[in-house]
Amino acid sequence: MPVELDFGGWFQLRLATDPDPHDEPRGVSGFTWAYPGEPDFDRTVRFQPAGAYPRVACDPEIRIGVSVTEVRVDGEVAAGHPLTGAAVNLADEPKFEGRNGIVAEAGFEPIVPFRLLFRRDGRWFGRSYADRYEFPYADLRGKGIDFSDEAKADVAKATGIADLGLLWQERQRRLAEVVAATEDEALAEACRCRIDFMRENDYLVGDYGLRSFYAMDLRGPVEGLDLVPELSRADAERPWPIRFWMGGWDFDSLCGFVQGTLTAGPGPAPGQD
Template identity: 50%
Template sequence: MTVSLGFAGWFQCRLATDPDPADEPRGVSGYVHALPGEPDLDRVVRFQPEGTVPRRFCPPIGVTVHSVRLDGRPQADHPLLGAAVDLLGTPVFEGRNGIVADDGFEPIVPFHLQISADEFRLRRAHRDREEFPFDDLKPTGVQPGLTDVVDATGIADLADVWRHRKDQVDEALTHTTDETARTALAERSALLANTRLAAIFPFRMLYSIALTGSGECHDPRALLPGPVTLNRPWLADFWLGGWDADALSGFVKGTLQVVPASTARVAEAEPFAPPPTAPRAPRRP
């Protein structure tokens, strides 16, 4: 039996863009800037609100489980629907301005995925120690996928969203007296006017990562059909796309597949190939 946990939601990553160096803390020459009143850019990929820097009129950050399947069969009203999906260990896009990977092909380092809800916790690392140049963590490619992104986000044209958001930002600007807030809103208004930056919205970075490191399954209420095994890899298949350069956020959608320990033992006991047949007597001339 295979347990498939589908997840989706908005994530945030505040990182400088070319031609700024990857560790530029404020943003100088690229289109990303830490606005007045905001903390420095830190490149961390965040799936949950903690540590994010929300901007007004932008979608809320939060990645959750949206489907549970057992051997491909959907489980309606499963208790894990809505569980939080997170990346542990302050992961970053490790591209380093093309030194490690080109734009759009950056590995997420480290990669340690966790799903949690109340007392339930399921987590596992790709490896306990990641090794340069992180080839196993790089996406398999970058592809346009407007249909998939629209279905996931409900947004068919980010430029239209930005035009509406710019109206909201400009309205807030007329009523804001704090000088720091006014400067930040004015900078956002200028960026939102440049709708060419919305053109990357349909593109997706495709990842397929086998999790073979340490992990745990704490399941006191038996939400899964038995304990899961750490003797076989878990598989995380997902894409990152729907990039919103104003919100500094994008959308993630994917699946984590795990195997219950009882199923793994059965699979190990049953060979993939049929047993050899008895040798035939040699044919007489």
């Protein structure tokens, strides 16, 4: 029987933006910079706080962490299922491999590698896209970008942030308080840089409502199959479709929102997809 896992939450992605080279470590001429006291960019997509660098004054609205929001077994909501609330992770330091349009344009970048894991009882259950990846990763590319009013409404509902511009104004106030209170000059300078950035580039909040869609079948190795009793060994031989969007991008926090569904086991009957 199919097990559908809905998931969602904030992820972080620290990387330079065009026209900087895709592997620029600090940011020079794009819209993202590593400020004083911050580590270099590593381009890693992080679904969990481990290894991330949360910037001050972004909490509580934005907290890095993706989790399972609902589990359905054979189409029925499985209240109290052990995977409900489970942490979701993208393992092996995956990166956006757009490479300044050489591989894919902005919003269509493939995420490589793609190994999705769900934490349960201290162990991980999940699956990889494949056991090997072939450049230029065509199947892993984004399938489309939605910037409609419906997309904006869905992003606002998912994130709980209806107006990023207002949030940026509030964040600037918090950062000014940090500057006034701290004796750490590197932190103070980073806060001042961020305040200036948000004031001078407030039009970037317009990107907050867009969604990039991804869809693929996971066919690689399955891990921790015994942790999900509804699944059989035969289910590990079938492809598992995953559909998700990434949006709600905040150029200051370097965070975005992801929401989607993984279907493990037999797929839906014809006409129900």
